[in-house]
Amino acid sequence: MTLALIALQAVVEWTAIEVLQSPVALLGLALVPFLALEAGLVGWLFLAVAAAVTLGLMRQTPDWTDTVLRALQTAGFYAAFFCSLSLLRNVSQSSPSMERAGTYLARQPPGRRYMALTVGAHVFALILNYGAIQLLGGLSLASAKTEPDAEIRRIRIRRMMLAIQRGFISSLPWSPLSFSVAIAVSVIPGTSWGQLLLPGIVTGILYFGTGWAMDTIFKPKVSGGRKAVQLDPGRWTALLPLGLLLLIMLAAILAVELALHIRVIGVVLVVIPLISLIWLRMQGREGFGQRLRDYAVVEINSYKHEILLLMSAGYIGITASVLVGPWMRAANLDLASLPAWVVLLTMLWVLPLMGQIGANPILSLSLIGPLLPAPEAIGIAPSALALSMICGWILTGITSPFTATTLLIARFGGIKAWQVGWVWNRGFFCAAMALLSAWVLLYAYVLT
Numbered sequence: 001m002t003l004a005l006i007a008l009q010a011v012v013e014w015t016a017i018e019v020l021q022s023p024v025a026l027l028g029l030a031l032v033p034f035l036a037l038e039a040g041l042v043g044w045l046f047l048a049v050a051a052a053v054t055l056g057l058m059r060q061t062p063d064w065t066d067t068v069l070r071a072l073q074t075a076g077f078y079a080a081f082f083c084s085l086s087l088l089r090n091v092s093q094s095s096p097s098m099e100r101a102g103t104y105l106a107r108q109p110p111g112r113r114y115m116a117l118t119v120g121a122h123v124f125a126l127i128l129n130y131g132a133i134q135l136l137g138g139l140s141l142a143s144a145k146t147e148p149d150a151e152i153r154r155i156r157i158r159r160m161m162l163a164i165q166r167g168f169i170s171s172l173p174w175s176p177l178s179f180s181v182a183i184a185v186s187v188i189p190g191t192s193w194g195q196l197l198l199p200g201i202v203t204g205i206l207y208f209g210t211g212w213a214m215d216t217i218f219k220p221k222v223s224g225g226r227k228a229v230q231l232d233p234g235r236w237t238a239l240l241p242l243g244l245l246l247l248i249m250l251a252a253i254l255a256v257e258l259a260l261h262i263r264v265i266g267v268v269l270v271v272i273p274l275i276s277l278i279w280l281r282m283q284g285r286e287g288f289g290q291r292l293r294d295y296a297v298v299e300i301n302s303y304k305h306e307i308l309l310l311m312s313a314g315y316i317g318i319t320a321s322v323l324v325g326p327w328m329r330a331a332n333l334d335l336a337s338l339p340a341w342v343v344l345l346t347m348l349w350v351l352p353l354m355g356q357i358g359a360n361p362i363l364s365l366s367l368i369g370p371l372l373p374a375p376e377a378i379g380i381a382p383s384a385l386a387l388s389m390i391c392g393w394i395l396t397g398i399t400s401p402f403t404a405t406t407l408l409i410a411r412f413g414g415i416k417a418w419q420v421g422w423v424w425n426r427g428f429f430c431a432a433m434a435l436l437s438a439w440v441l442l443y444a445y446v447l448t
Contacts, residue, residue: 013266028076046312107233121167174200187369193264317366336373351392355400
């Protein structure tokens with residue numbers, strides 16, 4: 001069913017046939033009972049909130065069916081986008097070249113290790129998504145455990161995990177495969193991946209550059225001048241397959257978007273599965289069909305919880321924003337009357353705050369995005385508003401104890417999720433918040 005959803009969503013994006021949007025919504029709705037079988041407590045909570053918001057919408061809005069249909073279309077798109085990326089992750093995890101590249105990065109000497117893991121996580125994130133944290137985190141932890149000195153081992157694990165987390169998140173502002181870009185483009189009319197590419201790259205550089213600078217300046221000192229155990233990382237050529245795959249992916253996506261003027265999310269739905277299938281075939285003809293069956297039957301089923309949360313977050317955001325709109329008008333809250341800099345910085349600061357109470361960035365953007373004034377109404381470019389959203393997203397990623405990145409880093413680091421956000425990343429968050437706030441204003445008022 002999910003594969004059919006990917007195909008149908010791709011046809012909608014490539015052909016713009018509006019009549020197909022309703023089948024996408026209905027197919028997404030049909031997925032919900034199947035996903036709810038293994039929802040868990042959090043999944044059922046999201047479903048309960050979605051049901052409550054729908055009931056409120058039915059009581060308050062006469063044309064509630066249009067809103068629900070649009071919300072289901074958005075939820076179906078999130079599911080299709082996630083599943084199309086999961087095929088690439090599935091194929092890459094069985095590639096020996098990916099593991100060799102990860103081992104090379106994890107075994108770098110102390111002077112180069114932080115930057116190597118940051119850049120490595122950044123690049124791996126484009127291919128493996130959250131699998132980048134799992135791969136590099138596991139390899140880094142294995143490398144750190146060879147160190148017999150407990151103090152050195154503890155310091156090394158913390159620095160390596162932070163490098164991986166910050167490197168992973170720094171890819172989100174510009175990667176065409178990231179949900180942050182996909183949702184910002186879908187929420188803010190008039191934006192495209194091409195418009196966000198350069199400011200997104202600058203944002204990523206500022207983000208991981210700040211992390212590297214703080215790690216260098218405030219690097220913990222080992223008492224007694226003891227030296228750490230150093231493992232052989234191998235040759236740098238281990239990185240070549242990773243770099244080649246990255247170039248092929250980005251070139252294909254950019255070429256199709258520029259040539260056919262299709263939204264990047266539509267390009268990803270076709271190009272990434274196609275590259276994945278070619279790569280899988282190159283790994284060996286034997287077992288090709290079995291691998292595809294295992295992916296469709298086993299792999300997709302293992303993502304039921306994640307898919308349900310993604311779909312629920314998108315649905316709740318769209319429907320709740322329609323409910324909140326009349327309340328704001330009744331209270332005379334007109335966001336269009338606010339200065340542009342207030343709107344931009346509010347997006348940057350509110351998303352991390354909402355993340356502390358369990359609202360993931362997808363839910364927050366889906367809820368807040370439709371309530372925002374048109375960028376032209378407050379005198380800024382659409383890309384500036386989208387950039388502020390993305391910056392708020394990446395700040396949420398390092399502070400919220402409920403995000404997948406924080407939970408994974410906490411597991412590898414052997415600490416609580418809130419400690420990753422509020423202890424390990426406290427200073428980095430303050431520095432990044434100040435720097436990104438200045439960058440967003442500079443981009444909005446000077447560079448656009």
